[in-house]
Amino acid sequence: MSTASESTARIREKLLALRAGYRDRIDTIHAHARNPLEPDSSEQAAQLGNVAVVSALENEATAELAAVDAALARLDAGTYGRCTQCGEPISAARLAARPASAECMECKKD
Numbered sequence: 001m002s003t004a005s006e007s008t009a010r011i012r013e014k015l016l017a018l019r020a021g022y023r024d025r026i027d028t029i030h031a032h033a034r035n036p037l038e039p040d041s042s043e044q045a046a047q048l049g050n051v052a053v054v055s056a057l058e059n060e061a062t063a064e065l066a067a068v069d070a071a072l073a074r075l076d077a078g079t080y081g082r083c084t085q086c087g088e089p090i091s092a093a094r095l096a097a098r099p100a101s102a103e104c105m106e107c108k109k110d
């Protein structure tokens, strides 16, 4: 029932909200990462483990942020919703679950 322009505006809103969320998350991760490690304590190993987890979370958030930016660029270019690999439309369900999806289910498989 929605026109293309209507859904484009809605998608843009969604993507911008996602982007703000990832930015917040990265800021929070950075704030925590600045806390120094306890020197020479039994907790150091655990904290080093946390650093690894934090950096994995940061990488994930950074990658998602890049995916959202790329999706916004595709929205501007008029290619949003099409697989960047094969050019086929990405299913609405997939886009609803992850608006920044760049590839269709088939191409994402490998």
Ligand SMILES: [Zn+2]
Binding pocket: 083, 084, 085, 086, 087, 088, 103, 104, 105, 106, 107, 108
């Ligand atoms: Zn594809």
